[in-house]
Amino acid sequence: MTTMIGTTAVAAPPRVVAQTPVGTPPAWAIMQRRLFDVMDEGWWLFRERYCLPDGSLRYAGEVPSRDGADDFYEAFVNWPVLYQLGGADDLLDVSKWHWEGVTRQLTDLGFLVDEFERGYDWFHLGESMIFFYSLCAADPGDEVFRDRAYRFAELYLPGSPAANYDPATRTIRAPHNGAGGPRRGINDEWRSFGAGLASMRPFGLPLAGVPGIRTWTDLEDPAKADLMGAEMVRRLGAGDVAVNLAATTLTANAWLYDHNDRFAAWTLEYLDAWQQRAKENGGVLPDNVGPSGVVGELHDGRWHGGNYGWAWPHGVYSVGSAACVAAVNGALLTGDPSRLDLARQLLDHLYERGITGTVDGTEMSIRDRWQAELGDDTATPTLLIPNRYGEEGWFDYQPPQLGLPVWLWQAAFEAPDRERLNRLRERSGYDWRTVRDFRNKEDAGHEAPWLAYLAGDNPGYPEAMLGVALSQVQRRMDLMEADRTDPADMHVHHWQRHNPVATEALLQLTTGTPQLLYNGGLLPLRILYLDPDRGRPGLPADVAALVDTVEPDRTGLQLVNLSATQTRRVVVQAGGFGTERIDRATVTTATGEYPGPAPAYTAPSLRAGTETIVVDGNRLEVTLPPGRTIRLDLELTRNAYRAAHLAPAAD
Incomplete structure (x- = not known):
């Protein structure tokens, strides 16, 4: 049995900055x-x-x-x-x-x-x-x-x-x-359940064992339609x-x-x-x-x-x-x-x-x-x-x-x-x-x-x-x-x-979450994004996200800021109800002289690398300068906190 250990962490999260130019979006x-x-x-x-x-x-x-x-x-x-x-x-x-x-x-x-x-x-x-x-x-x-x-x-x-x-x-x-x-x-419309209810015919008879009613055509008899309705009231x-x-x-x-x-x-x-x-x-x-x-x-x-x-x-x-x-x-x-x-x-x-x-x-x-x-x-x-x-x-x-x-x-x-x-x-x-x-x-x-x-x-x-x-x-x-x-x-x-x-x-x-179960399900998201500048949930303007890895103790995703002029900040929360703890995050880095000298016909190559940071909470803040992208590989502990409705933090 997995035991949840306390309330959800909402302390100020660690911060990382995206360094890799998007290049071709x-x-x-x-x-x-x-x-x-x-x-x-x-x-x-x-x-x-x-x-x-x-x-x-x-x-x-x-x-x-x-x-x-x-x-x-x-x-x-x-x-x-x-x-x-x-x-x-x-x-x-x-x-x-x-x-x-x-x-x-x-x-x-x-x-x-x-x-x-x-x-x-x-x-x-x-x-x-x-x-x-x-x-x-x-x-x-x-x-x-x-x-x-x-x-x-x-x-x-x-x-x-x-x-x-x-x-x-x-x-x-x-x-x-x-x-x-x-x-x-039951519905008043079914108190006499007759053969004229054409939309229900593909599903067959609503009840078995009603005397004298074995096929749909038996419901053409008004008395049998009334009998079926009465049995539906009693049994359904x-x-x-x-x-x-x-x-x-x-x-x-x-x-x-x-x-x-x-x-x-x-x-x-x-x-x-x-x-x-x-x-x-x-x-x-x-x-x-x-x-x-x-x-x-x-x-x-x-x-x-x-x-x-x-x-x-x-x-x-x-x-x-x-x-x-x-x-x-x-x-x-x-x-x-x-x-x-x-x-x-x-x-x-x-x-x-x-x-x-x-x-x-x-x-x-x-x-x-x-x-x-x-x-x-x-x-x-x-x-x-x-x-x-x-x-x-x-x-x-x-x-x-x-x-x-x-x-x-x-x-x-x-x-x-x-x-x-x-x-x-x-x-x-x-x-x-x-x-x-x-x-x-x-x-x-x-x-x-x-x-x-x-x-x-x-x-x-x-x-x-x-x-x-x-x-x-x-x-x-x-x-x-x-x-x-x-x-x-x-x-x-x-x-x-x-x-x-x-x-x-x-x-x-x-x-990284399927569509909710339509007949009454909640929606415990694998990842929830928060916009700290607007104090609300969701990806900020111009920011796109792609979750490509969903495993028991790991989630991998990429963030892209498509704006050419605006810096965006986004908080990545593990679990829509805050149940997961991000133990560590491995993030992509890029070093070099980008964008390079103006006379050059192409941008210089950058050295791609990674950095691992300790998070020890359920949120990580990412700053995305204009035209930058970052990949996050989150190592998780599931059910570290009790599920809860959590309001986004603004600053």
């Missing part, structure tokens, strides 16, 4: 700064086109009974992340303005109580809350958001008036929950479900402010409860627990069949994501890598049951995702893993979502987690080095070529990935320009599909 550096610029143009255009003066969204369409609040927040979900990486100075205030405006809007529509979801499932709640978590991380000094973080987390603690949690059974009392407490039942609308594990991020986020033991205790208690249920189920996380705390109580003893569970509609896409989110939270709070075992065992169970097949030739519920991610390789035999489990066993085989095992590796950097990724690559029929031009809902999906880059066999990845990001942002800009949709006709996913902020490339390349 690296293409990746120019492209990276262009990406920052175009996204800052993009969110401004998005705001002008889709938002009202109070920060809310222009919308006049139908309002569902329970579903939809997440989609309003998802319009801005990664804006605070862009700010934290180095986006425009005013982006933080704009992001808060939109959060406030959308929160008022959703309150008026009846979705929220005291600024929090009245009661819905954590598959969707997790999607909406990552906007809030990112705001907290981007500005830890904001007392208003800190107080909100406490208030929201309190909703799930024992003794809360909301009564979401039952400490006797260690369960959240309903699949739909929130500020209004346990909200039993009560008890605890595995996707509620994503609620642990709510308490973990509050804990990051001041390490309140009450928030940590509930997070770990709830995680332990599900860990025990998985152990009793042969290592596979069950998806449902009845009101008395018994697995399968509402499903005739079945460990599968709960709301957003293994059988319907998404399987590993919802259950696996929640397990990884909670497991990473457990590791973040304790520094103990064994907290990841809940998700590790689950994924290994699925991978062991993988088969070889093609996307084109295999029946699956979500095909368009893989058509974008794999392109022509949808016809190539590759590893397919079961996504769902029903009466006949495992089914719905699809390629593995790499974001899940990547985050297990990121959370602990233990050798077995890296070996798991290596085995997945070996079993894949497609070339992991290929970079395809797409952007999915999670702003993710390029983990394979990034991992190949970090392994040293995909050297062109930075330029290729930045090119994809620029292409996708431009497409969103063009979509906005061409958009003439009336707000009364808008789908609630309309804004997500036009959002021009794409952070996957910047997260990977500047911080």
Whole structure:
């Protein structure tokens, strides 16, 4: 077990000065700064086109009974992340303005109580809350958001008036929950679940064992549609479900402010409860627990069949994501890598049951995702893993979502987690080095070529990935320009599909971190940059960064100042939540008579060297004179300090 030893160090960091002239600027550096610029143009255009003066969204369409609040927040979900990486100075205030405006809007529509979801499932709640978590991380000094973080987390603690949690059974009392407490039942739109619900048909029947209903066409009978709806209310609308594990991020986020033991205790208690249920189920996380705390109580003893569970509609896409989110939270709070075992065992169970097949030739519920991610390789035999489990066993085989095992590796950097990724690559029929031009809902999906880059066999990845990001942002800009949709006709996913902020490339390349787990994950960055001159997080203007080495005890990166006239300073912090200690830093040096005499046609050659300095803290300040670059090789001790929301220091 790894033990964290005290609070995060924030003393004045050692300082180094970049000495090496940039010479010919690296293409990746120019492209990276262009990406920052175009996204800052993009969110401004998005705001002008889709938002009202109070920060809310222009919308006049139908309002569902329970579903939809997440989609309003998802319009801005990664804006605070862009700010934290180095986006425009005013982006933080704009992001808060939109959060406030959308929160008022959703309150008026009846979705929220005291600024929090009245009661819905954590598959969707997790999607909406990552906007809030990112705001907290981007500005830890904001007392208003800190107080909100406490208030929201309190909703799930024992003794809360909301009564979401039952400490006797260690369960959240309903699949739909929130500020209004346990909200039993389902969406009103599903109370009669008929064959006309075409969008749900690819996922099959929501429940097994309903008398007289064995196929989708049986739902054409109104009486059977009513019966299915009634059974959904009874069996999917009560008890605890595995996707509620994503609620642990709510308490973990509050804990990051001041390490309140009450928030940590509930997070770990709830995680332990599900860990025990998985152990009793042969290592596979069950998806449902009845009101008395018994697995399968509402499903005739079945460990599968709960709301957003293994059988319907998404399987590993919802259950696996929640397990990884909670497991990473457990590791973040304790520094103990064994907290990841809940998700590790689950994924290994699925991978062991993988088969070889093609996307084109295999029946699956979500095909368009893989058509974008794999392109022509949808016809190539590759590893397919079961996504769902029903009466006949495992089914719905699809390629593995790499974001899940990547985050297990990121959370602990233990050798077995890296070996798991290596085995997945070996079993894949497609070339992991290929970079395809797409952007999915999670702003993710390029983990394979990034991992190949970090392994040293995909050297062109930075330029290729930045090119994809620029292409996708431009497409969103063009979509906005061409958009003439009336707000009364808008789908609630309309804004997500036009959002021009794409952070996957910047997260990977500047911080050495994958895109966050979309259904409720925190974002513990491998590297966080701070601008001491502006007293804020993010790379300073003109500065580009490239992380090319990510190892358990080592991070390697290059910094480039593209300005020809301005000196920039940047503080490099090990760990976005400050958990790592930089023991030593080996930095590049250059000596010689640069720029040389004016009559010479070329600059003189410089003698390249290195210098190793002792840091013994989690921050190192780098001064970058105009047109200079430096490489840093950081030797790290992991989990030297407790994770925390840390405000940047200004001087």
